Amino acid sequence: MISAADILAASILIVDDKEANVLLLEQMLREAGYSRVASTMDPHSVCALHRDHHYDLILLDLQMPGMDGFQVMENLKECEIDGYVPVLVITAQPGHKLRALTSGARDFIAKPFDLIEVKTRIHNMLEVRLLYKQLEDYSRALESLALHDPLTGLPNRRLLMDRLSLAIAHAHRNQSTMAVMYLDLDGFKLINDTLGHDAGDTLLQMVADRLVAAVRQEDTVSRLGGDEFVIGLSELSHADDAVNMVLKVIQALAQPYNIQGRNVSMTASVGIGIYPTHGVEVETLMKSADTALYEAKRTGKNTYRIAAHFDRVAMAGS
Numbered sequence: 001m002i003s004a005a006d007i008l009a010a011s012i013l014i015v016d017d018k019e020a021n022v023l024l025l026e027q028m029l030r031e032a033g034y035s036r037v038a039s040t041m042d043p044h045s046v047c048a049l050h051r052d053h054h055y056d057l058i059l060l061d062l063q064m065p066g067m068d069g070f071q072v073m074e075n076l077k078e079c080e081i082d083g084y085v086p087v088l089v090i091t092a093q094p095g096h097k098l099r100a101l102t103s104g105a106r107d108f109i110a111k112p113f114d115l116i117e118v119k120t121r122i123h124n125m126l127e128v129r130l131l132y133k134q135l136e137d138y139s140r141a142l143e144s145l146a147l148h149d150p151l152t153g154l155p156n157r158r159l160l161m162d163r164l165s166l167a168i169a170h171a172h173r174n175q176s177t178m179a180v181m182y183l184d185l186d187g188f189k190l191i192n193d194t195l196g197h198d199a200g201d202t203l204l205q206m207v208a209d210r211l212v213a214a215v216r217q218e219d220t221v222s223r224l225g226g227d228e229f230v231i232g233l234s235e236l237s238h239a240d241d242a243v244n245m246v247l248k249v250i251q252a253l254a255q256p257y258n259i260q261g262r263n264v265s266m267t268a269s270v271g272i273g274i275y276p277t278h279g280v281e282v283e284t285l286m287k288s289a290d291t292a293l294y295e296a297k298r299t300g301k302n303t304y305r306i307a308a309h310f311d312r313v314a315m316a317g318s
């Protein structure tokens with residue numbers, strides 16, 4: 001819902017070449033309680049101002065020397081990034097109303113001003129504008145929720161799969177390599193059992209931060225769920241780089257964690273699958289890394305294993 005306070009806090013730009021009109025509208029808006037009102041008498045400056053300030057409403061005079069309101073609207077359509085041009089035109093010519101509406105104006109105000117009507121139109125238009133913004137925020141938040149793990153904020157499996165596909169396509173095009181690192185914490189259940197689930201959550205968040213800090217920005221650190229994390233290492237110049245990265249990751253995770261005033265120790269086991277040696281598709285690479293992780297767990301934990309060689313003939317025949 002949009003509250004009256006939201007509407008009064010919206011940002012407004014007045015564009016009119018006549019100072020008397022600017023002052024009248026400014027005064028009327030301030031008296032009505034609007035707190036963010038700016039103005040310009042130069043129509044050429046509107047686009048740059050809007051780009052910098054993202055106004056919720058632009059009150060635009062249609063008749064101005066040098067550049068009329070119709071030209072300003074054309075320019076605004078080009079510089080508006082989210083596709084909504086929030087213009088309310090001001091005109092003394094009844095014949096211009098329809099042309100203004102078909103040129104992109106959301107509504108119009110007739111001169112001479114009927115102040116009650118002006119206030120009502122501004123209020124209504126701002127309400128629609130803010131609802132539109134709210135809808136955009138909701139859909140962005142939903143999109144983010146669908147692609148991220150709520151506990152750590154890391155990409156989830158769905159986003160990871162997309163990023164791995166891109167990294168593979170990139171490696172294929174550049175005849176370079178990339179790798180998948182599959183991690184599972186060792187004995188994590190014990191933290192939950194001894195310190196409680198909240199402490200377990202805190203540890204998972206600290207692990208996520210350390211993983212992000214250990215790799216490069218172009219790599220993808222994701223949480224699949226529980227104590228399982230997968231890192232997509234993209235644009236590796238050599239397969240050995242994956243081994244250097246895994247050693248760095250294992251060492252970063254093995255440093256003590258301070259949770260609820262206690263020093264907690266935790267280690268991780270890791271399996272690595274390297275493109276194209278251990279798979280040329282996301283699914284096979286993930287499977288190879290998962291199998292290698294199983295080997296790392298089986299042979300003592302707090303270590304890593306590289307996948308066994310990918311058997312292309314067997315895969316093609318299976």
Ligand SMILES: Nc1nc2c(ncn2[C@@H]2O[C@H](COP(=O)(O)OP(=O)(O)OP(=O)(O)O)[C@@H](O)[C@H]2O)c(=O)[nH]1
Pocket residue numbers: 151184185186187188189190192196197198199200201204225226227297
């Ligand atoms: N705190 C917390 N615990 C979780 C979450 N999701 C899963 N778990 C717990 O994580 C534990 C994962 O256990 P496992 O990986 O099977 O066991 P482990 O103790 O790490 O054993 P190994 O992997 O063999 O070393 C289980 O006890 C789950 O209940 C979560 O979001 N928060």
